[in-house]
Amino acid sequence: MSEIRYDGQVAIVTGAGGGLGRSHALELAKRGAKVVVNDLGGAVDGSGGSVSAAQAVVNEIEALGGEALAHGANVLEREQVEDMVAKTIEKWGRIDVLINNAGILRDKSFAKLEMSDWDLVTGVHLTGTANCTRAVWQIMRDQNYGRIVVTSSSSGMYGNFGQANYGAAKLGVVGLMNTLCLEGAKNNIHVNTLIPVAATRMTESLMPPEMLELLKPELVTPAVIYLASTEGPNRTVLSAGAGAYSRVVIQETEGVAFLEEDATAENIAANWGTIDDHSTLKELTAGNEHTMKCVQMASKIRS
Ligand code: NAI
Numbered sequence: 001m002s003e004i005r006y007d008g009q010v011a012i013v014t015g016a017g018g019g020l021g022r023s024h025a026l027e028l029a030k031r032g033a034k035v036v037v038n039d040l041g042g043a044v045d046g047s048g049g050s051v052s053a054a055q056a057v058v059n060e061i062e063a064l065g066g067e068a069l070a071h072g073a074n075v076l077e078r079e080q081v082e083d084m085v086a087k088t089i090e091k092w093g094r095i096d097v098l099i100n101n102a103g104i105l106r107d108k109s110f111a112k113l114e115m116s117d118w119d120l121v122t123g124v125h126l127t128g129t130a131n132c133t134r135a136v137w138q139i140m141r142d143q144n145y146g147r148i149v150v151t152s153s154s155s156g157m158y159g160n161f162g163q164a165n166y167g168a169a170k171l172g173v174v175g176l177m178n179t180l181c182l183e184g185a186k187n188n189i190h191v192n193t194l195i196p197v198a199a200t201r202m203t204e205s206l207m208p209p210e211m212l213e214l215l216k217p218e219l220v221t222p223a224v225i226y227l228a229s230t231e232g233p234n235r236t237v238l239s240a241g242a243g244a245y246s247r248v249v250i251q252e253t254e255g256v257a258f259l260e261e262d263a264t265a266e267n268i269a270a271n272w273g274t275i276d277d278h279s280t281l282k283e284l285t286a287g288n289e290h291t292m293k294c295v296q297m298a299s300k301i302r303s
Contacts, residue, residue, distance in 0.1 A: 004229045005032050006032045006033035006097070006229075007033075010088060010096055011025075011033040011096060011097035011098070011099065012035075012084070012085075012097070012098050013025040013037060013038065013099040014073075014099065014100055014132055015040075015075075015102030016101065017041055017056065018200070019198070019200030019202065020200060020221070022057050022060075024099050024224045025068070026060060027218075027224075027225055028097070028225070028228075029061040029068060033097065034066075034067040034068065034092050035069075036068070036070075036088050037061070037068055037071070038054060038072070038075070038084060038102065039102070040075070041053035041054065044105055045104055045105065046104035049072065051070055051072035057070075069091060071087060071088075075100075075102045075129070076123050076128050081132055082135050084135075085136055085139070089139065094139070095140065095143075096140075096146065096147060097149075098132060098146070098147075098148045099148075099149045099151075100128070100129040100148070100149065100151055101151050103124060103125055103151065103202070104121060104125075105121070106166075107163055109161065109162050110164040113165060118165045121165035122172070125169035125172070129151075129176060136148075140189050145187075145189070146187070147227075147230070147232065148190070148191045149191075149224055149228050150174070151173070151193075152193045152194065152237065153167070154197065154239075156172075157170075157195065174237060174250075177192065177237075181234055190234040192228070192234065192236045193237040193238070194224055195239040195240070196241060197240075198219070198241060199212035219243045220240045223245055237249070249283050251282055251284075252284065254280035257297035258301070259301060
């Protein structure tokens with residue numbers, strides 16, 4: 001396998017002043033990319049901010065002989081994101097890679113959740129990802145090249161107590177990916193999703209030291225390097241943590257179709273074995289495939 005390189009490419013990594021984003025930014029730079037290190041520089045809950053976190057990572061990249069630019073844009077603020085993109089184009093003339101990584105937590109059980117924390121957490125993760133993606137989208141279309149990674153979470157895929165806001169936003173970015181893959185295909189724009197688990201300030205109080213020791217952020221970054229590469233996949237959800245990598249897939253069973261007079265809740269219950277038959281699971285790649293499947297099954301039982 002030849003080395004995956006990013007020579008001549010320009011990458012933006014959001015939330016790269018620490019944790020996973022820092023690791024992604026450093027590795028992209030080591031592999032030849034010019035990197036915009038974005039970070040608001042706030043606390044885990046999103047409060048406060050300073051460009052010094054991003055600048056420290058830029059200093060690290062420069063010390064390794066790489067090229068980087070710090071930007072303190074808050075991904076929620078469209079004007080700031082547009083300014084970051086404009087400064088990137090001004091300096092390097094293109095944007096090949098966007099790693100949407102910035103994120104915060106405001107954990108509370110749903111009963112106790114302040115809806116202002118719902119707005120902020122879904123805002124940073126989902127709208128923030130859309131803001132950054134939208135700001136580079138036309139540039140990537142014009143280039144006929146782009147690689148975008150969105151960062152999801154097991155909380156989005158499977159749920160996690162106290163993370164209704166975070167989990168909803170994290171599955172939201174998968175929905176964003178699904179449509180962007182369809183819309184970006186003709187301009188060679190790939191969009192993929194990362195599901196990381198790593199020891200960072202976001203998780204350090206949640207796990208015992210022996211687990212944190214295994215969960216190095218640097219063991220997640222190879223997944224990003226693969227997902228954002230020229231020869232990398234499209235529309236792929238890749239889980240990565242502690243050196244373990246696996247693909248996450250949304251699938252549906254073949255199911256069963258009834259004639260109108262038999263389409264009842266009782267018949268759904270009576271046929272649950274068939275409806276829930278995992279041996280028939282299949283991945284669909286667009287919403288209209290789902291519509292066509294329903295229509296074809298209905299036609300089949302009528303013919
Ligand atoms: P972290 O807290 O170390 O890094 C997040 C970075 O995003 C921080 O440097 C922060 O200043 C920045 N940020 C926050 N809000 C921002 C905003 N509005 N604009 C720009 N920058 C902002 O946490 P970590 O663990 O490195 O998280 C990175 C991503 O991975 C997040 O999206 C997180 O939700 C996700 N993730 C992490 C997991 C883990 O196990 N660490 C598990 C699942 C997902």
